[in-house]
Amino acid sequence: MAAISVVVLALLALSILVGPLLWRVAINDIDFTARLSPPSWEHPFGTDDLGQDLLARMLYGGRISLAVGFAAMAVAMFVGTLIGAVAGISRGSIDAALMWVTDLFLSLPQLPLLLLVIYLFRDILKGLVGPEGGVFILIVLVIGGFRWMPVARLVRAQFLSLREKEFVEAARALGASNLRLVVRHILPNALGPVIVAGTIDVAAAIIAESTLSFLGLGFPPDIPTWGRLLFDAKDYLDIAPHWALFAGGAIFLTVISINFIGDGLRDALDPRKVM
Amino acid sequence: MGNYLLRRLILALPSLLGISLILFVLLALAPGDPFGELATNPNIPPEVREALRMKFGIDDPILVRYLRWLVAMLHGDWGFSFASRIDVDRLILQRIPTTLYVVGTAQLLALAVALPVGTYAAMRPYSIFDQLANTFAFIGFSLPTFFTGLLLILIFSVNLGWLPFVYRVDIAATGWHWYWENIKQAIMPITVLGLFQAASYTRYVRSAVLDVIRLDYVTTARSKGLDESKVIVKHVVRNALIPVVTLVALQMPTVFGGAIITEQIFRIPGIGSLLISAILANDTPVIMAVTFVFACLVVLFNLLADIIYGWLDPRISYR
Numbered sequence: 001m002a003a004i005s006v007v008v009l010a011l012l013a014l015s016i017l018v019g020p021l022l023w024r025v026a027i028n029d030i031d032f033t034a035r036l037s038p039p040s041w042e043h044p045f046g047t048d049d050l051g052q053d054l055l056a057r058m059l060y061g062g063r064i065s066l067a068v069g070f071a072a073m074a075v076a077m078f079v080g081t082l083i084g085a086v087a088g089i090s091r092g093s094i095d096a097a098l099m100w101v102t103d104l105f106l107s108l109p110q111l112p113l114l115l116l117v118i119y120l121f122r123d124i125l126k127g128l129v130g131p132e133g134g135v136f137i138l139i140v141l142v143i144g145g146f147r148w149m150p151v152a153r154l155v156r157a158q159f160l161s162l163r164e165k166e167f168v169e170a171a172r173a174l175g176a177s178n179l180r181l182v183v184r185h186i187l188p189n190a191l192g193p194v195i196v197a198g199t200i201d202v203a204a205a206i207i208a209e210s211t212l213s214f215l216g217l218g219f220p221p222d223i224p225t226w227g228r229l230l231f232d233a234k235d236y237l238d239i240a241p242h243w244a245l246f247a248g249g250a251i252f253l254t255v256i257s258i259n260f261i262g263d264g265l266r267d268a269l270d271p272r273k274v275m
Numbered sequence: 276m277g278n279y280l281l282r283r284l285i286l287a288l289p290s291l292l293g294i295s296l297i298l299f300v301l302l303a304l305a306p307g308d309p310f311g312e313l314a315t316n317p318n319i320p321p322e323v324r325e326a327l328r329m330k331f332g333i334d335d336p337i338l339v340r341y342l343r344w345l346v347a348m349l350h351g352d353w354g355f356s357f358a359s360r361i362d363v364d365r366l367i368l369q370r371i372p373t374t375l376y377v378v379g380t381a382q383l384l385a386l387a388v389a390l391p392v393g394t395y396a397a398m399r400p401y402s403i404f405d406q407l408a409n410t411f412a413f414i415g416f417s418l419p420t421f422f423t424g425l426l427l428i429l430i431f432s433v434n435l436g437w438l439p440f441v442y443r444v445d446i447a448a449t450g451w452h453w454y455w456e457n458i459k460q461a462i463m464p465i466t467v468l469g470l471f472q473a474a475s476y477t478r479y480v481r482s483a484v485l486d487v488i489r490l491d492y493v494t495t496a497r498s499k500g501l502d503e504s505k506v507i508v509k510h511v512v513r514n515a516l517i518p519v520v521t522l523v524a525l526q527m528p529t530v531f532g533g534a535i536i537t538e539q540i541f542r543i544p545g546i547g548s549l550l551i552s553a554i555l556a557n558d559t560p561v562i563m564a565v566t567f568v569f570a571c572l573v574v575l576f577n578l579l580a581d582i583i584y585g586w587l588d589p590r591i592s593y594r
Contacts, residue, residue, distance in 0.1 A: 104293045106525060107577060109569035111532030112550055116566050119554045120301060207419050211532075214421045215539060215551055227421075234425055234540070238433045248422035256417035263413075 002264020005257035012254055016062035019055075048232065048243055057224040058250060064225045065206055066254070068140055072205035075144025077198045080151025081187070087152070088159025089182055099156070102149045110146045111211065117142050118217055135219050143208045151197050158190035192269040199262035203255045210251050226251050283581045287574050294570040295348070299341045302563060348567070354560035356553075363564045367546060371568070374545030377464055378534045384469030385476055386523075392473075393480025394512055397488060408477060415474025420533045424467045424540040431463065438463055442543040464541045468533050472526065479522045483515040517587050524580035527573045 048054060087098040118138060125134035162168060163186060171185050210227030212218035219225050221232075229247035237244055347353075353363040396405040432440040439460050487493065488511050496506045535547035542548065546565050553561035 104290050104297075107290055107528070107570075107573050108294060108297070109528045109531050109566065109573050111528075111535055112566040112569045115535075115550065115554055116298075116562060117301060119562065120304075203417070210419060211421060211536060215536070217551075217554065230421060230425065237425060237429050241429050241433075244422075244425050244429070248419075248425065252418050252422060255419070256413060259413060259417050 001260045002267075005260035005264070008253065009257040009261065012062070012250075012257070013066065016059055016066060019059040020063075048229075048236075048240070054229075054243060054246060057229060058226070058246060061223075061225040061229060061247075062250065062254075064136075064219065064223065065209060065227070065251070068136065068143070068209040068225075069202040069206040069254075069258075071136075071140040072143040072147065072208070073198050073201040075140060076147040076201050076205075077151055077194065078148075079144065080148035080197075081155050081194060083148065084152035084155025085159060085182055085187065088156040089163065089178060089186070095156075098152075102152050105146070106149045108146070111208075114142055114146060114208065114212065115215070115217055118212065132219070132223060139209055139212065139218060143205045147201055147204060147208075151194055151201070154193050154197055155190055158193065159186055162186045162189055193266075196262055196266045196269060199258060199265060203258040203262070206251065206255060206258075279585055280582065283578055287578055291571065291574055294574075295345060295567060296341065298563060298567060298570075299344060300337070302559075303337050303340070353564045356558055356561045359558075359561075363560050366549070366561065367564060367568055370544060370546045370549050373543060374534060374538070374547060377461065377468065377537070377543060377545060378530060380461070381465045381468035381472065381534075382530065384465060385472035388470070388473040389476030389480050390512070393477045394484050394507065394515075396477070397481045397484035398507065400485060405481075408481070412474045412477045415470055415477075418471070420467050420471050420536045421540060423471065424463070424537060427463045427467060428540070440541060442541045460541075464537045464543060467540075468530075468537050471533060472530060475526065476519070476523065479519050480515070483518045484511060486518075487511050487515045513587060517584065520580050520583050520587065524577050527576045531569050531572060 048057070083098055083102065087095045087102075121138060122135065125138050128134060163181075168181060168185055171181055176185070209218060209225065210230070213225045213227030214231045216231055219228055221228065226247050230244055230251075233240070233243035233247060351364055353367075355361075356363050356366055359366055392408050396402075396408040399405055428440045431438045439456075440463070442460050442464065493506060493510055496510045497503075501510075531547075534545065535550060537543065538545045538547035539551050546568060550562065550565040550569075552558075553565065
């Protein structure tokens with residue numbers, strides 16, 4: 001399953017990257033004579049309520065959805081690894097405090113807080129970096145900022161077992177500093193399960209972004225991310241079901257292949273052996 | 276047991292305080308003035324505006340404001356909704372039973388599906404049933420709730436016309452008919468939410484049962500001559516449930532997130548749809564209060580998980 005998923009995901013990524021170069025229809029080309037038309041040769045995925053070509057919009061939206069997914073994963077991995085590493089290498093009160101914060105974040109209701117943060121800070125960032133960039137940075141930071149906890153716990157658990165191993169002791173005996181111990185010796189050995197967790201985070205971040213857009217609180221309406229397409233499509237379910245089906249199908253296909261890849265990686269690396 | 280409960284309750288307090296602090300700091304850091312609307316209103320003279328700012332202490336240090344806000348929340352003074360023109364606590368009290376009803380029923384459905392399926396799959400690992408269950412679980416939690424909701428509406432409301440897709444509180448019917456209409460309109464939201472959770476729970480249950488089922492004490496129970504159903508239910512599942520309860524408790528934030536989405540799709544008048552409409556209407560007191568209520572619900576369900584631990588494994592409550 002994992003191998004098939006890699007192929008599917010690669011095809012998706014390729015079509016998103018190369019697709020707009022081959023399918024040269026503007027995403028905001030309005031054509032009222034072709035409103036809500038079902039898939040045809042002229043519009044392979046049909047059109048929306050303004051007669052805009054859905055294939056072009058899906059390809060464009062896919063870039064954003066995947067970019068958000070990977071960027072948010074990077075943020076979550078970075079924060080999680082940092083906190084987990086600091087907690088894992090230092091004993092006593094720093095460790096306890098960091099783990100308390102981690103547990104606190106784990107019990108936060110994520111979606112309401114995501115909505116709250118975006119509601120509060122959207123305008124400020126829009127002013128700073130423009131509407132598209134501002135919302136992108138905000139969504140990536142916020143989704144990443146609410147997903148680092150499992151990574152931090154994993155990294156800490158790895159550190160706790162690895163720091164007692166002989167090779168670490170040997171390096172310490174040779175006079176390696178704490179920083180060098182962490183960066184050169186412990187961290188590379190702790191990364192396996194972190195990569196698995198990161199894979200699944202990409203899927204979760206894509207879902208989170210689509211959710212926000214679906215609730216009408218993500219990207220502005222002129223940027224057709226997959227969630228936004230679904231949000232717009234939901235009022236036309238009875239006359240243009242293809243609209244919702246293509247957008248939702250794309251999210252589903254991406255997420256399920258990422259999940260299968262994560263599962264395959266987990267089987268291959270088997271983090272349980274180390275934990 | 277009472278002692279244990281009290282200890283867990285006391286431990287829950289700091290996390291509630293932490294959450295309220297995070298909420299408050301977010302609000303304080305955010306740009307925009309809660310009195311911004313007053314500032315642009317030409318009918319309010321500047322002296323009145325200044326007096327209002329003094330009265331609500333907007334220019335005080337942040338810690339003072341936090342303490343004052345906390346005391347007000349504890350007194351049940353949750354503020355006034357700008358959009359609905361009633362007190363926030365009354366608004367939330369009106370909405371919360373619907374949310375709890377939908378979320379609670381969905382959780383029961385999820386467990387009712389996940390426990391038997393996960394256990395049976397673990398009893399016959401890598402059989403056809405196990406592989407089917409695993410595939411369906413993957414499909415289940417890769418399908419976002421907003422998409423399954425739309426799919427169900429498309430199939431059962433638009434194409435078949437069997438179920439209503441707008442949730443109504445004021446059903447004009449009496450007696451059995453009223454109950455029937457209520458069940459009909461709740462089927463889709465509960466299925467969407469329940470099956471999404473059931474998918475991930477199934478995987479938890481399967482791996483937890485798989486961990487336990489090979490242990491020696493299970494073999495002992497079997498060789499004593501107990502029948503298989505007793506071995507599984509009383510010996511295996513009870514122990515396997517301990518890690519499952521942890522994972523279910525960790526899922527609670529996701530569950531309430533899913534509730535927001537389902538409420539929004541099916542127009543259920545719960546606190547989730549209240550949150551969305553408050554955000555769209557810039558109704559800050561309601562947004563703050565609903566977010567805090569969600570946080571409280573998560574902490575409450577974590578407490579519930581602790582109680583279930585104590586029941587599943589009495590050793591835990593004596594520690």
